[in-house]
Amino acid sequence: MALASFDGLCYWYPGVPAAALDLLRLELGEGLTLLGGPSGGGKSTLLRTLNGLVPHFHGGRVAGSAIVGGRDLLRTAPSLLSRSVGFVFQDPERQFVYQTVAADVAFGLENVGLPRAEMGPRVDAALESVGALGLRDRRLSTLSGGERQRIALAGALALRPPLVALDEPTSQLDEEGAQSLAGALDSLRADGVSLVVAEHRRDLFEHRADRCLEVEHGRVREGAGDARSSPRGHHREPVGGLAWRLAGGDAGHDRAILKGLDLEGREGEVVAMTGLNGSGKTTLLRVIAGLLKPLRGDVQRPSGRIAYLPQDPGTLLHQPTLRREVELTLRRSGGGHSRPSAVPDAEPFLAEMGLAELAERYPRDLSGGERQRAAIAAVIAGSPALALLDEPTRGMDAAARDRLIAAVDRVASGGGAVIIATHDRELAAAVADRVVSLDR
Amino acid sequence: MFDARALAAWSLAGLLLSLGTTNPFYRGLVALAALNVVLATARPGSRPRALLVPLASAMAISVVLNLLLSRSGAHQLGPVTLESAVFGFGIALGLAASVLAVAPLSLALEPNQVLEALPGPLQRLGLAVSASLNLVPVIGRSYVAIREGQRMRGAPAGLRGLPEVLVPLFLTVLEDSIGMAEAMEARAYGSGPRTRFVESSWTGLDSLLVASAAAAVVLFFAFPTPDWYPYPALSLPPLDVRQVAACLLLLMPAVRWR
Numbered sequence: 001m002a003l004a005s006f007d008g009l010c011y012w013y014p015g016v017p018a019a020a021l022d023l024l025r026l027e028l029g030e031g032l033t034l035l036g037g038p039s040g041g042g043k044s045t046l047l048r049t050l051n052g053l054v055p056h057f058h059g060g061r062v063a064g065s066a067i068v069g070g071r072d073l074l075r076t077a078p079s080l081l082s083r084s085v086g087f088v089f090q091d092p093e094r095q096f097v098y099q100t101v102a103a104d105v106a107f108g109l110e111n112v113g114l115p116r117a118e119m120g121p122r123v124d125a126a127l128e129s130v131g132a133l134g135l136r137d138r139r140l141s142t143l144s145g146g147e148r149q150r151i152a153l154a155g156a157l158a159l160r161p162p163l164v165a166l167d168e169p170t171s172q173l174d175e176e177g178a179q180s181l182a183g184a185l186d187s188l189r190a191d192g193v194s195l196v197v198a199e200h201r202r203d204l205f206e207h208r209a210d211r212c213l214e215v216e217h218g219r220v221r222e223g224a225g226d227a228r229s230s231p232r233g234h235h236r237e238p239v240g241g242l243a244w245r246l247a248g249g250d251a252g253h254d255r256a257i258l259k260g261l262d263l264e265g266r267e268g269e270v271v272a273m274t275g276l277n278g279s280g281k282t283t284l285l286r287v288i289a290g291l292l293k294p295l296r297g298d299v300q301r302p303s304g305r306i307a308y309l310p311q312d313p314g315t316l317l318h319q320p321t322l323r324r325e326v327e328l329t330l331r332r333s334g335g336g337h338s339r340p341s342a343v344p345d346a347e348p349f350l351a352e353m354g355l356a357e358l359a360e361r362y363p364r365d366l367s368g369g370e371r372q373r374a375a376i377a378a379v380i381a382g383s384p385a386l387a388l389l390d391e392p393t394r395g396m397d398a399a400a401r402d403r404l405i406a407a408v409d410r411v412a413s414g415g416g417a418v419i420i421a422t423h424d425r426e427l428a429a430a431v432a433d434r435v436v437s438l439d440r
Numbered sequence: 441m442f443d444a445r446a447l448a449a450w451s452l453a454g455l456l457l458s459l460g461t462t463n464p465f466y467r468g469l470v471a472l473a474a475l476n477v478v479l480a481t482a483r484p485g486s487r488p489r490a491l492l493v494p495l496a497s498a499m500a501i502s503v504v505l506n507l508l509l510s511r512s513g514a515h516q517l518g519p520v521t522l523e524s525a526v527f528g529f530g531i532a533l534g535l536a537a538s539v540l541a542v543a544p545l546s547l548a549l550e551p552n553q554v555l556e557a558l559p560g561p562l563q564r565l566g567l568a569v570s571a572s573l574n575l576v577p578v579i580g581r582s583y584v585a586i587r588e589g590q591r592m593r594g595a596p597a598g599l600r601g602l603p604e605v606l607v608p609l610f611l612t613v614l615e616d617s618i619g620m621a622e623a624m625e626a627r628a629y630g631s632g633p634r635t636r637f638v639e640s641s642w643t644g645l646d647s648l649l650v651a652s653a654a655a656a657v658v659l660f661f662a663f664p665t666p667d668w669y670p671y672p673a674l675s676l677p678p679l680d681v682r683q684v685a686a687c688l689l690l691l692m693p694a695v696r697w698r
Contacts, residue, residue, distance in 0.1 A: 057622055058501040079631035095623035096618055097571045099552050106637035111628035119637045141577070155627060291588045308592035314615065315595070317586040318608040333593035364611060379497055379593070 002027040003194055004085075008064035011054055011218075013273020016365075020045045021054075022218035024064070027195060029161070031210030032189055035198040041216040043198035047165040049253045050196065051085040052078040069162070079415050083112065086156025086164040086428045089227035090171050090368065090395070092148035101127070101143075101151055102136050106161045107349045119342035126158040126331050127151075129191060130184040143374065146177025150184050152238045157193070166197045167367070169203065171219065171395045174277040174423040178204055187192055200369075240267020242300070243417035244288060246385055249297030251280065251287045255289060256295050256319070258284060265384075268301075269410055270418040272428035281421035282311065285439070288419065302417065304385025305333045311390045313375030324377040325363055326350060333382045348379035352407050354400065368395040380411055387411050387418045395429050442481075444549050444557035444692060446646035450477075453653035454541025454690055457660050458534055463668050463677045464526070466660075467533035469687035473694070474540030476597045480694040481548035488547055494537055499532035499666050506531065514673035523670040530670070538624040544693070563634070571624065575616050660686035 009024040020042050027259075035043045041160040048054040054180050055062045056078050066073035068083025089095050098104040105123045114122065125134045130150040132386050134271040140148065156164050166185075182204050184437055185195055189208075198215075199205050206212065214221050250256035258280040265271045273281050288299060307329075310316065319325045323346050327408035328342030353373040358366065363374050372395050380387050389409075393401055408418050408431050423426055428435050442450075450669040458470045483490050506528025512521025545554055551573050555566035586608045624630075660683050668677040 051626055053622055054625060057625055077626045077631070080652055082626055082628040082631070087623075089619070089623055089626075091619075094575070094619045096574050097567065097620075097624060097627075099550055099570075100572065103552070103637055107624075107629075108627040108635050110637055113633050113635050116635055116637065119635075140574075154498045158627065286588070289588075289592060291592070305594075306592060308589065310585045310589045312582070312585055314612050315608060316584060316589045318611065320602065329593055363613070435450070 002029055002067075004028040004066070004068040006049070006064070006191045008068045009049065009066050010063040011049065012061045013045075013058065014060045016060075019218050020060075021049065023244040024049075024066075024218075024220060026213075026220050028194075029211075030192075030194045032197065032208055033211045033213060034202075034205050034209035035196065035213050035215055036202060036397075037213075037215040039373070039395060039400060040215075040367035042218040043215045044167050044367065045218070046220070047087070047196060047198055049073065049083075050165045051087050051165065052076055052081040053087070074392070078109070079298070080382065082108065082161070083159050084161055084163065086159060086161040088149070088151075088166040088169050089158050090168045092145070092152040092172075093143045094157065095152055095155075096140050096148075097112050099139055100143070101132070101138050101140060104140060105154045105158050108155060112159065121156075121157055122160075126154040129157055129188060130154045131180075131187065132184075137299050144177060145173050146180045149173060149177065153181070153184060153188075161193075161195045163196065163262075166195065166199075168200065168395055169201065170201050172366070174275075175425070176276055182208065188282045190400045190440055191249065191253040200395065202288055204212050210412035213421050223415050230271065240269075240415050243267045243269070244296070244419075245300040246284075246288060246297075247288065247298045247300070249299065250295040251283050251292070252295055253283070253292075260440065261297070265419065267415045267417055268274070268412050269434065270412050270420065270432045272432035273419060273421045273438055274423060274425060274428055274435060276423065278418075280436055282425075284388055285390050285419065285421050288386075290386050302385035305382070305385040307379045309376055309379045309387075309392055311394070314364065316372065316375045316378055320362060321360050322350065322355060322363050322366075322374050322377075325360040325374065326381045329378050329381045333384070340362075345433045349377050352403065352410065353377040354403050358391075368420045369397060369400060370394055373400055373403070376407065380407060384411060384416050387416055389418070389422075391422055391424075392420060393422065401430075441641070442548075442649055443642045444545070444553045445648040446642070446649045447549065447693070448546055448554075448557070449650045450653045450690070451542045451545055453657050455538055456657050457536030457687060457690070458541060459554050459660065461667075462534075463665065463679075464530040464533050465679055466683060466687055467537045468469060469528065469684065470652065471533055471537040471540055471689060473687060473690040474537060474543065476691055476694040478543045478547055480542055483548055486547045491539070491547070493541055495536055502532040502535060503528035513623050523672070526670040526674060545615055551688050556636070563636075571615075571620055574622060574670050575613075578616060579609075579613055582616075583609055586612070642655070649692060652689050654688035656686045659683070659689070688696075 006024040008018050009021055011021040012019050032317060037043055045054055051065060052073055055163045063116055068081060073163055094209055096104050097107050105126055107117050109119045124133060127136055130149045130153050132154055135147060193408050197205055214223060223257040243265050246261050249261040273283050273284060285295050289306055290301060317325055319328060326346035326349050327344050350359050353376055355373055357376055365372060376392055392404055412418055454470055454474050458467055478488055504512060506524050507520045510524035513521030516523035527676040544559045552570045555570045558566040590604045595604040614654050663680055665680050
């Protein structure tokens with residue numbers, strides 16, 4: 001039985017001439033449907049049509065027709081479709097309304113006017129279905145990333161929709177959190193809940209999926225696309241002298257979460273720091289960058305530019321076009337050209353990350369994966385002496401990961417040292433000369 | 441734990457007493473009672489010290505300003521007068537009593553407990569504020585991340601670099617707010633009349649708290665003593681045992697919660 005059917009649906013975001021969904025003809029049935037495809041291909045837009053956020057919340061133009069949960073998509077508000085389709089966003093932290101678990105899971109039930117006496121059992125059942133009943137009375141701020149995402153899922157399930165859409169639900173999670181969420185999805189499937197999951201971590205979901213779809217340029221086709229780039233050897237030899245060193249370092253904010261660290265890297269060397277969320281990867285990067293003083297010990301840094309990619313690309317992007325973002329970095333670093341008065345050439349660095357066609361776009365209008373690439377291009381353009389990249393593969397498809405690997409190779413081959421904090425073990429294996437695990 | 445509405449009634453009583461007299465004894469008693477309640481009821485994770493330190497500073501400033509600005513009074517102590525010091529101290533006590541009377545609303549209760557206690561017509565407003573409060577820590581972290589990210593990209597230090605922090609911060613806050621609105625709509629917000637999950641936690645103890653707060657107000661204002669000022673010559677403020685008892689009634693939450 002089709003839970004959702006699209007008949008020639010086209011959708012254009014406001015002010016964008018190209019269609020985000022192009023003549024969509026699709027029926028979604030029971031089981032787990034995995035949506036793959038490149039960043040910016042239309043996965044998130046397709047998911048948002050399932051509960052009417054597209055077009056009702058986002059505006060824009062629409063043509064064709066769609067039926068979701070027996071209702072006409074174009075004539076039904078998302079708040080009504082939410083009873084047929086639950087939705088889980090990428091970042092759980094930005095979707096909670098209340099401060100405690102039970103209250104937040106009950107939010108949807110309050111909105112549909114369920115009598116209070118029925119809410120408690122519904123909340124408990126939703127929490128139990130994702131294996132989180134033990135968290136019922138906890139404050140959301142005390143939960144791990146994986147636990148939060150399961151609570152967000154419980155919030156969507158409380159309304160008992162037959163279909164739940166999840167938009168890259170593991171992109172913020174480490175391996176442990178992602179496995180925990182995948183286990184919860186297995187239970188839901190066994191209970192008869194249908195799932196549509198947009199996800200780049202194919203390894204986690206492909207074998208669980210009843211159906212795989214590729215979404216590219218707003219069009220959908222059957223089948224799984226290219227899997228993640230397979231780990232590959234690299235033939236770089238760290239040739240230079242000492243680039244950075246942390247000697248006898250304790251790192252943390254109020255108290256040390258990393259103690260007695262002795263680490264160093266050479267010019268042209270790529271070091272990957274792996275570990276679960278909360279293991280101190282970001283703290284360590286900030287100490288090496290000079291953004292956080294070590295509680296004890298000394299840090300030695302190279303004399304040239306230090307490039308730093310924070311976890312959230314949105315914190316960097318503020319120029320009117322992507323080209324201007326890259327030019328800003330080049331102008332300030334004096335890189336990319338020989339004469340100080342020359343206009344820096346952003347083109348090679350945009351092309352390196354596959355962004356040449358998006359050069360004149362407003363960076364914040366890009367999809368999550370495209371934004372991440374934009375931030376990377378804006379940070380490591382030129383020739384940084386040290387590049388510090390914090391979870392650079394978030395929301396990235398396989399092709400984008402390959403481009404990242406090539407960009408890191410380029411920096412290292414030019415004598416720059418690179419440190420990558422990541423819970424993506426495949427990336428570490430593919431690009432790093434040395435892996436440092438921070439798991440205790 | 442008291443119900444937010446009961447605690448709000450207690451705060452109102454404390455405010456009425458502190459603002460309804462110039463007598464430093466009564467103000468001091470209200471302040472001490474409220475301080476006791478603050479310390480006894482502060483929820484784990486709240487930081488009374490973050491309130492008490494600035495409050496102590498504000499009290500000190502009140503005394504010093506009054507000493508500097510007022511030269512009246514019969515008792516000269518060099519360039520200042522004893523009366524101006526006492527008057528400044530009385531104002532400081534009034535300030536402390538007022539602030540401490542409302543402090544339990546933020547230190548003993550969660551913000552959402554206060555917002556959820558709002559009456560029907562204000563519930564949607566309370567919900568919006570509660571959702572916004574969830575974004576506050578996110579915004580705080582965004583600010584730090586933006587400042588650091590721009591600094592590493594070579595943004596100028598000081599005021600010249602401020603636009604490179606404020607513009608992305610503004611855009612991030614805007615995006616987060618839109619994201620929150622989208623998430624709320626995806627969870628049926630706005631689909632019709634709402635019900636509420638949180639049970640009213642009203643107990644007999646809450647009734648007792650409201651009754652004691654009402655009794656304190658009635659007792660205090662039913663037997664008024666004349667207003668007191670230290671000028672022109674310092675004298676002892678008048679004391680009435682019933683008004684003292686009214687102030688002490690405000691200790692009820694601290695006594696019951698131990």
